[in-house]
Amino acid sequence: MLDLDAITAGYDPGVPVFHGASLTVAPGEAVGLLGPSGCGKSTLARVAALLHRPERGRVVVDGEEVRGWRHRAPRHLRTAIGVVFQQPRMSADPRLRLRDLIAEPLRATGRRDEADGRVSELAPAVGLTDDLLGRRPHEVSDGQLQRACLARALVLRPRWLVCDEMTAMLDASTTAALVAVVETYRRDHGAGLLAVGHDRVLLERWCDRTEEWADCVRTP
Secondary structure (H helix, E strand, O other): OEEEEEEEEEEEOOEEEEEEEEEEEOOOOEEEEEOOOOOOHHHHHHHHOOOOOOOEEEEEEOOEEOOOOHHHOOHHHHOOEEEEOOOHHHHOOOOOOHHHHHHHHHHHOOOHHHHHHHHHHHHHHHOOOHHHHOOOHHHOOHHHHHHHHHHHHHOOOOOEEEEEOOOOOOOHHHHHHHHHHHHHHHHHHOOEEEEEEOOHHHHHHHOOEEEEHHHHOOOO
């Protein structure tokens, strides 16, 4: 279970973006979090991905309460969660070729020997050719770069996926292709999915259930 319990979070001390957000995702379940821009969905997604420490509340991953965040989070919890952000150019190292971008988590966790095999496995799944794998982020489109970012999120075979507006900048065909990749991975690996967005039609088609932001938070 991925359990977010009464999370209050923000970026300035004492000035939270939201209060008391609660949400759970079961193994193999796809949950959509639907809400307007600026309400705090992305901040909650970063908390769920162990990238942002909340001011209050608990995050529990597979029965273990999280005590550290970002690089201080235990490796077995960090690697259990894959995350894809809305803006791939903000999350991709511009110096890396796409093949190295995808393999980056493996190298960071001391599993370099798996890199070539996993890149070769994932690249065709997300629609990247050998030519594209040899390019750097500025040499590919947003859609091509987001394909690489999705492959990077899957490279460690996470048990949980957090997709924060993953398709917001993409055309309809690329959106359909990447959603299909996530669904295949979820089906094959029993992974849980938290998909954050404001496109009701997409989330309701994609997810097993959709939660309204207003129902997940409380008024302070």
